[in-house]
Amino acid sequence: MRPLRSIFKRRDTEDTRMTKIGYKRLLSMTSTEPLSSTEPLSSTEPLSRPEPLARPEPLARPKVCAVGGGKGGVGKSFIAANLALSTSKYGKKVLIIDADLGAANLHTFLNIEAKGLSFSNFLKSEVVELKVLLNKTGFQGLEFISGQRDSLDAANLNGADIARLEEALSLVDHEYVFLDIGPGTSSSTLDLFLMADRGVLVTTPEPTSIENTYRFIKCLFWQRIKKIFNTEEDLPLKKLLHKVYDLDWSKKTKIKTIESILNLMKLLDPEKGAALKRIMGKTKVFLVVNMIKNEEDEKIGAAMERACRDFFGIDIEYIGGIRYEDSVTDSIRRRRPLTVHYGRSDAARSIDNCLQRMMRG
Ligand SMILES: Nc1ncnc2c1ncn2[C@@H]1O[C@H](COP(=O)(O)OP(=O)(O)OP(=O)(O)O)[C@@H](O)[C@H]1O
Numbered sequence: 196m197r198p199l200r201s202i203f204k205r206r207d208t209e210d211t212r213m214t215k216i217g218y219k220r221l222l223s224m225t226s227t228e229p230l231s232s233t234e235p236l237s238s239t240e241p242l243s244r245p246e247p248l249a250r251p252e253p254l255a256r257p258k259v260c261a262v263g264g265g266k267g268g269v270g271k272s273f274i275a276a277n278l279a280l281s282t283s284k285y286g287k288k289v290l291i292i293d294a295d296l297g298a299a300n301l302h303t304f305l306n307i308e309a310k311g312l313s314f315s316n317f318l319k320s321e322v323v324e325l326k327v328l329l330n331k332t333g334f335q336g337l338e339f340i341s342g343q344r345d346s347l348d349a350a351n352l353n354g355a356d357i358a359r360l361e362e363a364l365s366l367v368d369h370e371y372v373f374l375d376i377g378p379g380t381s382s383s384t385l386d387l388f389l390m391a392d393r394g395v396l397v398t399t400p401e402p403t404s405i406e407n408t409y410r411f412i413k414c415l416f417w418q419r420i421k422k423i424f425n426t427e428e429d430l431p432l433k434k435l436l437h438k439v440y441d442l443d444w445s446k447k448t449k450i451k452t453i454e455s456i457l458n459l460m461k462l463l464d465p466e467k468g469a470a471l472k473r474i475m476g477k478t479k480v481f482l483v484v485n486m487i488k489n490e491e492d493e494k495i496g497a498a499m500e501r502a503c504r505d506f507f508g509i510d511i512e513y514i515g516g517i518r519y520e521d522s523v524t525d526s527i528r529r530r531r532p533l534t535v536h537y538g539r540s541d542a543a544r545s546i547d548n549c550l551q552r553m554m555r556g
């Protein structure tokens with residue numbers, strides 16, 4: 196049997212294939228509705244109180260929502276901050292954590308000075324409970340945990356750290372927790388994303404960003420497979436996965452695709468195949484396309500959703516696009532969060548639509 200390490204190394208081959216399938220091809224694969232609102236930008240009038248969101252079970256573990264993506268600078272922190280703010284505007288108790296292990300800057304989006312204890316003190320086991328790290332934000336219903344301020348000290352999380360974080364998150368008394376996750380596909384980044392019930396992937400229409408997003412989606416899959424191999428949790432599933440690898444390689448398949456693994460699993464043992472699919476679906480993955488500039492860009496999200504299903508056998512849900520807007524840059528420069536101070540802008544409305552669709556999904 197081929198060593199697992201070499202199988203994991205092969206994942207880039209498939210990315211290259213997806214990139215070759217190409218940007219134009221993706222666009223021609225499907226269409227989607229244009230962004231809706233055409234109202235003028237930059238009204239600073241606050242919106243009236245919106246209708247309530249679907250409520251999680253009272254006193255249940257909070258719903259954890261991660262915002263991440265393969266590429267830097269695509270708007271992850273901006274979107275995480277504004278999704279959290281929008282959620283708190285619905286009267287929910289919300290916590291947002293700057294979980295960017297490399298370059299934490301979420302405080303700037305919320306106009307908060309980052310000082311005192313931070314998430315890094317928890318990661319280094321210097322504090323046990325998250326509640327000692329909580330900061331008020333000045334926005335009703337929203338509390339904040341700042342990120343580590345020393346990027347040289349970027350954390351490398353192991354399984355025990357993730358389990359400790361999961362446990363600590365289950366003890367906070369917030370209804371929703373948002374995690375702003377840094378760029379890239381490091382094991383720590385993927386694990387943080389996979390902790391969430393709902394994960395939002397942010398891409399822009401740039402081909403490089405689209406490519407990194409596909410890579411991120413595939414890395415999420417491999418990270419889950421790795422976990423099944425590394426733990427004794429589900430021995431029969433693990434045995435079957437080994438068998439799938441043997442079979443597939445014995446057929447001299449050049450590229451082991453995600454789709455081929457899932458199909459073989461289903462064929463050999465429908466029950467275990469379904470179990471694997473369930474494990475893969477533990478974090479429901481949503482896609483947001485940010486910085487949309489034209490009609491072509493508007494079609495990308497739905498095309499990517501379809502491509503993931505058709506080529507990888509992976510379900511992601513496109514929940515909306517956000518236009519490239521001056522109101523966004525203004526709001527960041529002036530440190531006046533978009534959904535609070537520019538509530539009537541197209542971008543703020545799009546973020547609210549994304550939130551509604553994500554909470555329904
Ligand atoms: N819809 C938009 N319209 C205009 N500018 C935008 C939009 N979204 C994001 N930006 C710009 O992109 C910049 C980067 O955004 P942000 O810091 O949220 O990205 P990020 O993905 O979190 O980056 P990093 O990977 O470094 O954490 C913002 O400062 C803002 O100027």
Ligand SMILES: [Mg+2]
Nearest residue numbers: 271272295377
């Ligand atoms: Mg960021």
